[in-house]
Amino acid sequence: MSEWVVDARDLTKVYQMGDVEVHALRGLSMLIEPGEIVAIMGPSGSGKSTLMNMLGCLDSPTSGEYYLDGERVAGMVDDQLADIRNRKVGFVFQGFNLLPRSSALANVELPLRYSSTNGRSRRGMARSALEVVGLGDRMNHRPNELSGGEQQRVAIARAIVNEPSIVMADEPTGNLDTKSGDEIMELLLSLNHDQGTTLIVVTHDPEIAAHTGRVVNIRDGRVVMENNL
Amino acid sequence: MSLWQSFLEAIGSLSANKTRSSLTMLGIMIGVGAVIALMGLGEGTQASITGEIESIGTNVLFVSSGGEADNPExxxxxxxxxxxxxxxxxxxxxxxxxxxxxxxxxxxxxxxxxxxxxxxxxxxxxxxxxxxxxxxxxxxxxxxxxxxxxxxxxxxxxxxxxxxxxxxxxxxxxxxxxxxxxxxxxxxxxxxxxxxxxxxxxxxxxxxxxxxxxxxxxxxxxxxxxxxxxxxxxxxxxxxxxxxxxxHRSTLGEDDFEITTTQSIVDMAETITNTLTLFLGAIAGVSLLVGGIGIMNIMLVTVTERTKEIGLRKAMGARKRDVLSQFLVESSLLSLGGGLIGIMLGFGIAIMVGRLISIDAVITVEVVLLATLFSAAIGLFFGLYPANRAASLEPVEALRSE
Known part of the structure; x- marks a missing residue:
């Protein structure tokens, strides 16, 4: 087991937009210990979304090295990326991204359906994840029967159901009112506290960032400032 | 994801768009129904003609005056x-x-x-x-x-x-x-x-x-x-x-009579009805093709509508083949469902029309199997392009779409 859960060195990402090359990441390095909470901040166009895509294994870097929980991610092909996302990354999106026709339970089961987990343990794991986020009594409700805060809880349960190495939360409170937003942040922090989940929050809200232990500021594809709170 | 899971999900998403799914199935239904009905009636006609001719007896021939000669005796x-x-x-x-x-x-x-x-x-x-x-x-x-x-x-x-x-x-x-x-x-x-x-x-x-x-x-x-x-x-x-x-003293010239055997009539009748059946079947097949294009069309719409969902599934670890099979199962279900209803429809039409023109429609197991396989194959074939499009979506792009 590696010392770092995230070990990214000299990451670059170049997009070809017609004739123009866009350098979204310009040699960015980042190390994250297991159990850390890290906020990634930066204005739009700073490369923080690209960084999130790299760290979440949704895309591979143009150059540089990235080890997630000891596995070399740079150079992986699509299906390998899908596999490592399935095993090691949990996602929480701003817009919840739940399947509208499926129950909370079925939504939480979704990542397990793409792993080799069998049906019965799938159900059990999804139930306990929903209990962890405090929705043990609403498992069979569909997303449209749940409040925004509850929907985000379902999404968090889905992110942690396969016990990932990192949970990536992209503006997790962006679509919620202040009260629900605070509750969601509390939930994420308690997960980190109780279960040692490594949490990477991408946000532009300094208040959210203030909840975390470490804030990384990105600008023009580079880390410009790190604060350890 | 297992095929059974894909099947359940496909049922779910097809029943979420009931009108659209049934209209798409209707195309295949009509095509398969027409093929089955025409094939059944064609076979029935053939059996009835052959039976009638053979009831004369296969060892019977008959002679009539005429033939190639100008002035037949x-x-x-x-x-x-x-x-x-x-x-x-x-x-x-x-x-x-x-x-x-x-x-x-x-x-x-x-x-x-x-x-x-x-x-x-x-x-x-x-x-x-x-x-x-x-x-x-x-x-x-x-x-x-x-x-x-x-x-x-x-x-x-x-x-x-x-x-x-x-x-x-x-x-x-x-x-x-x-x-x-x-x-x-x-x-x-x-x-x-x-x-x-x-x-x-x-x-x-x-x-x-x-x-x-x-x-x-x-x-x-x-x-x-x-x-x-x-x-x-x-x-x-x-x-x-x-x-x-x-x-008739025609040893040298053309025969002034004609000998017809039962077998030769049966052969001729079979050739004619076979050609007719195939011809009608081919026309019906065209409507099946149109139905298939309808499936492709609706699947392309579905893929576009569900781009974000596809992105989500990929983020959760769905591989290319998971997405591919999900959409292929959906399109196959559409055409197979339409095909099965079409077979029953064709059965009904063949029997009813058969009654009207007093022919016992013959619907063989082969024709039913062929129609079933063919409609499943249509779903696969016409679903392949949309499904492949879905499977090749980049997760990042797909998640960003609205």
Whole structure:
């Protein structure tokens, strides 16, 4: 087991937009210990979304090295990326991204359906994840029967159901009112506290960032400032 | 993801868009239904024609005047007698010369027009003309120009509204009084309107004299010939040809007669109905193709609508083949579902139309299997492009879409 859960060195990402090359990441390095909470901040166009895509294994870097929980991610092909996302990354999106026709339970089961987990343990794991986020009594409700805060809880349960190495939360409170937003942040922090989940929050809200232990500021594809709170 | 899971999810997403799914299925339904109905009716027609021809007997051939010659000499009773000579035509078992024509059959208050066949007793051996009640025509009646008639069941029904207790009744054939000496066995529907039940049989000599006048008094229209067995048909054909050539002095020129075997008619009929069935099937197949394009169209719309969902699934670890199979299962279900309903629909149509035109539609297991496989294959084929498009989406791009 590696010392770092995230070990990214000299990451670059170049997009070809017609004739123009866009350098979204310009040699960015980042190390994250297991159990850390890290906020990634930066204005739009700073490369923080690209960084999130790299760290979440949704895309591979143009150059540089990235080890997630000891596995070399740079150079992986699509299906390998899908596999490592399935095993090691949990996602929480701003817009919840739940399947509208499926129950909370079925939504939480979704990542397990793409792993080799069998049906019965799938159900059990999804139930306990929903209990962890405090929705043990609403498992069979569909997303449209749940409040925004509850929907985000379902999404968090889905992110942690396969016990990932990192949970990536992209503006997790962006679509919620202040009260629900605070509750969601509390939930994420308690997960980190109780279960040692490594949490990477991408946000532009300094208040959210203030909840975390470490804030990384990105600008023009580079880390410009790190604060350890 | 297991196939069963994909199946359940596909059912879920198809039933979420019920109107759209059923309209898409309708295309395949109509296509498969049309194929099944046309194939079934085609096969049924073929079976009925073949059956009717074979009911004459596969060892039967018949000779008619004509052929390639310019001035054909008519066939005569004498020709038939020579063909019946075992020393000249050893492969021939029975010979039945006939005259054929139309006749007006009437009783007081009722009248109907029907086919008249004038026969010798051998006809009962050569043709399916069993007598249900009464007696077949005898040599005695032939010699005495007897005024007796055997009625087909349709004719009996038409005149008397019954098919029993008719022996001894008087009927008029073209105004001349004949006594009913029997009723033929019912043969059943036989396609294309002609029927062995809508005819009357009289002794050949009686007809020659009083009903069907020909240029020469011993002229006949057809000579039915029964070979010893089905294998003897080619030999019998050759023997009969030799006899007629020498009797008609046409050994050098073209034959002035034509010999037709049952098998040759069956072959010809099968060729015609096969071509017809295939042709109709191909037209119906076009609508199946259109249905398939409909599936492709709707699947492309579905993929576009669900881009974000696809991105999400990929972020959760769905591989290319998971997404591919999810959409392929959906499109196959659409076309298979449409196909299965279409098979039932086609069944229904074939049976109903078959009843209207009195043909028993024949829907074979092969046709049903073929239709099922074909509709599944259509779903796969036309679903492949949309599914592949979904599977190749970049997760980052797909998640960003709204």
């Amino acid at each position: 008519a066939l005569t009773i004498r020709d038939a007698q020579v063909i019946a000579d075992p020393s000249l035509a050893p492969s021939v078992k029975n010979v039945a010369p006939v005259l054929q024509g139309k006749v007006e059959v009437s009783i007081p208050g009722e009248s109907t027009s029907t086919s008249l066949v004038a026969i010798t007793p051998e006809y009962h051996l050569v043709q399916s003309a069993d007598v249900a009640q009464g007696l077949p025509i005898t040599d005695d009646q032939l010699e005495n120009y007897a005024s007796i008639v055997l009625l087909g069941t349709d004719v009996a029904e038409e005149l008397f509204n019954r098919t029993t207790d008719l022996i001894g009744e008087k009927v008029r054939l073209n105004g001349q009084v004949f006594t009913v000496s029997g009723v033929l066995e019912e043969q059943g529907a036989a396609g294309f309107g002609s029927s062995g039940d809508n005819q009357v049989l009289v002794p050949l000599t009686t007809a020659q004299m009083r009903l069907l006048k020909r240029a020469s008094s011993d002229e006949v229209d057809l000579i039915y010939i029964q070979a010893n067995n089905a294998e003897g048909v080619p030999a019998a054909e050759e023997e009969v040809a030799q006899i007629l050539r020498s009797r």
